[in-house]
Amino acid sequence: MDAMFISPAYAQTVGAGAESGAGGLIGMFAPLALVFVAFYFLVLRPQAKRQKEFQARVESVKKGDTVVTAGGIVARVTRVEDKHVEVEIAPNTRVRVVKSTLAEVTSLNAKPAND
CATH class of the missing domain: 2.30.30 (SH3 type barrels.)
Structure with missing residues (x-):
């Protein structure tokens, strides 16, 4: 008897969410991946380069x-x-x-x- 009180619109949105779950998941992680890429190129890579240059200077003292x-x-x-x-x-x-x-x-x- 309770099944008769569920609105058809709610039932359709539940089904549509299950179908677009993979696309929604990729869309959710894409900005996070872009942040990690930017962090690598703006912070980690230059720091590693400076560290390598400093080690070379210390070794060549x-x-x-x-x-x-x-x-x-x-x-x-x-x-x-x-x-x-x-x-x-x-x-x-x-x-x-x-x-x-x-x-x-x-x-x-x-x-x-x-x-």
């Missing part, structure tokens, strides 16, 4: 370069080893630093901004 450690110490490179760098942080004060803790590498040829 040489005697005479000025470096900044992760702790904020500015020093001049006096000797380079495989995984360590000996730096001079003050006159006649040398310490060994792990290469991976270098935060910035400035070449010997680079001029300071205030000169």
Whole structure:
């Protein structure tokens, strides 16, 4: 007896929703996919490129370069080893630093901004 009280319009919309479910699902995820693509090209890819360039600079550090450690110490490179760098942080004060803790590498040829 309850089946007689269901309106025909409601019954038609339920059937139509089941048929267009796949199209609706694709339409729902398309903007999300576009956001991920934009995020990759605008954030992840440039960051990976900068990281790769920085790693190349750290690996190619040489005697005479000025470096900044992760702790904020500015020093001049006096000797380079495989995984360590000996730096001079003050006159006649040398310490060994792990290469991976270098935060910035400035070449010997680079001029300071205030000169």
